[in-house]
Amino acid sequence: xxxxxxxxxxxxxxxxxxxxxxxxxxxxxxxxxxxxxxxxxxxxxxxxxxxxxxxxxxxxxxxxxxxxxxxxxxxxxxxxxxxxxxxxxxxxxxxxxxxxxxxxxxxxxxxxxxxxxxxxxxxxxxxxxxxxxxxxxxxxxxxxxxxxxxxxxxx
Numbered sequence: 001x002x003x004x005x006x007x008x009x010x011x012x013x014x015x016x017x018x019x020x021x022x023x024x025x026x027x028x029x030x031x032x033x034x035x036x037x038x039x040x041x042x043x044x045x046x047x048x049x050x051x052x053x054x055x056x057x058x059x060x061x062x063x064x065x066x067x068x069x070x071x072x073x074x075x076x077x078x079x080x081x082x083x084x085x086x087x088x089x090x091x092x093x094x095x096x097x098x099x100x101x102x103x104x105x106x107x108x109x110x111x112x113x114x115x116x117x118x119x120x121x122x123x124x125x126x127x128x129x130x131x132x133x134x135x136x137x138x139x140x141x142x143x144x145x146x147x148x149x150x151x152x153x154x155x
Contacts, residue, residue: 009066012062012063012066016059016063019055019059023052023055023056026048026051026052027048027049027052030048030049033048036048073102073106074106076098076099076102076103077099077102077103077106077107079099080099080100080102080103080129081103081125081129083099083100084100084128084129097148100129101145101148101149103129104126104129104130104141104144104145104148105145107122107125107126107129107141108122108126108138108141108142108145110122111123111126111136111137111138111141112138119136120136123135123136126141130144
């Protein structure tokens with residue numbers, strides 16, 4: 001089952017160049033756009049330019065919101081690693097299992113990265129977080145995560 005957030009992230013990455021190319025094509029080929037004369041007659045001479053600026057502004061706001069979401073996730077990941085390090089050093093057990101699972105979820109997603117260094121680093125950090133190495137493939141890690149989310153005993 002694909003995580004809805006992963007699907008939205010993937011869609012955002014795929015749409016970004018298409019949106020930008022669409023705005024650029026609209027501006028460059030404005031004189032030849034079908035209906036451009038009608039738009040200008042109805043909404044003014046600068047209507048197409050204003051529409052392109054509005055699309056870009058809306059997309060910048062969408063990207064800004066995504067950056068805030070990613071910042072929140074990464075802050076949670078760092079907190080989970082900090083708690084894990086404290087636990088490993090003999091400090092009391094980590095108090096935020098949700099942050100630990102969110103960190104694992106992010107690292108499991110990174111196992112599918114194109115960059116082999118990112119995959120290896122993610123695997124190393126997952127092994128530290130879980131306490132055992134489940135290998136380079138994401139599927140065993142996903143099963144571990146599903147078991148943790150279902151409330152099974154911790155690994």
